[in-house]
Amino acid sequence: MGDGDLNIDPWSSTQSTDYSRIIDQFGLSSLTNLTLPNPSHLHRRGIVFAHRDLDLVLQAQKTGDNFGVLTGLMPSGRMHLGHSMVIEQVKWFQNLGGDVTIAVADLESQATRGVSLAKGREIALHEYVANYAALGLNPDLTSVYFQSTRADVQRLGFQLGRRTNLSEFESIYGFKGDTNLAHVQAPMVQVGDILHPQTEEYGGLRPIVVPVGVDQDPHLRLTRGIAAKSNWFNIKNNNGPGILIGLSIQDDNAEIFGQQANGRIDKSKVSAIFAQVVERLTELGFSDINSNPKQGTIIVPSATKTDTTKIRLKLLQLERKLGGMGLLAPSSTYHHFAVGLTGEKMSSSKPKTTIFLDDDISTVTKKIRKAFSGGQSTIEEHRRLGGNPDIDVAYQYLMYFFEQDDAYLAELNAGYRSGKILAGEMKQICIDQATQWIENHHELRSQTEHLVSNFLAPDSK
Ligand code: TRP
16 A cells, blocks of 8 residues: 555544545546436435446346345444435335345454344344334345354355455555454455355346445455456457457366366367357357467457446356356445534444434434534624535535435525525524434334344344
8 A cells, every 4th residue: 555545444433535535546436427217315416426337237227137235234333324324225226126135244243343143133133124124125125134144155255265365455454463353254254245145046146236335345345356356257358349358267167177287288178168158159149259269368359348247247157157156246336424413423332423213303403403513603704604514414414314305405505605594594404304304214113113024034034
């Protein structure tokens, strides 16, 4: 890591909000270049601001192909408004036709926060899943499981450990010699979480999107790197036109790919593999295929960048047929964090920084009254200079959580900036909207409480 580079630590209690630098440094794509179907308020307001490979998911959605959504929850504290943002996004993907898998990170919570598995389960069900039901996730299309009881996830994480090493952990997470190994194990289990939905037992090969806050991006970088390293076929842009396919020879495919123990190459095996690749490309409709087993390359001159996904999926299927894992790198989306009520980071361990979904109305009211304000210190000054909605918590919470109407929000924004709306008035508007939102949520929570067990996967009942 060079001087001045950002280091994102998923376990840290502070957070960088320098989002454009994050986009640059970690190679995220901005969301402004994609057209989203039926965007939610989080998309319309730029709160979900970046992605990796979301186009794969949108493409699948458009053509009616399967795609999945995966997220995880850390069962340690109470569920607050910040946590609800991921669920809003999961719901959006669910409404677009995605199947939903949710990992309860009980192993991670035990290893990094000392929460017992039994306690983790209780928190997950009563704090989180009960709120998911109230927030409108569909139990018939959602599958919640526990890291501790899904052996397939642990096995996958363990197996894929051979595709990374301590240097990579050092560079991604900033680990040192005294880093506790729980912080090495937890990301590997998370790799298992993220990749397992595409295995045959859990729905098969399809794009899987992971909506997260930027703090979780290190895990995605790790997972995407591992998936790519495990792939048997490389797909690259050709130097000339089109794309170039090559073999990635590894321990577990050397024999199938004709690498003999004596160092010679079994040409008939290589040709057989190449023939299967050509067959798959022909199925996709390509006719100009330049297959050269001797050089170890296949060039498809007419293939464009948008064909790459189709080709990749076909070759991952072929890899699976040949005995490989055939893992597709996960897609992801990133959201901005809502500021804490006090102006610092929202955190379950500091109740004053956030609103819990089970806070009662008088607590919510008090918290908003005391919230950090972007107004001026006297009314006279405020009228003259105006307030700053970008740092005004009441305005921010209306934008992130409570106000659906974009036009009204724009009015509030302009009114605040011009000094027409006072800080106290903004707070009152926020309190009114929050009261409605929270009351409605509590009502829905009691109506949907009985659905909790329907969310659980068969191995997690
Ligand atoms: N590490 C996540 C957290 O701290 C929880 C988690 C576990 C997760 N597995 C995941 C998040 C998979 C997203 C995807 O909250």
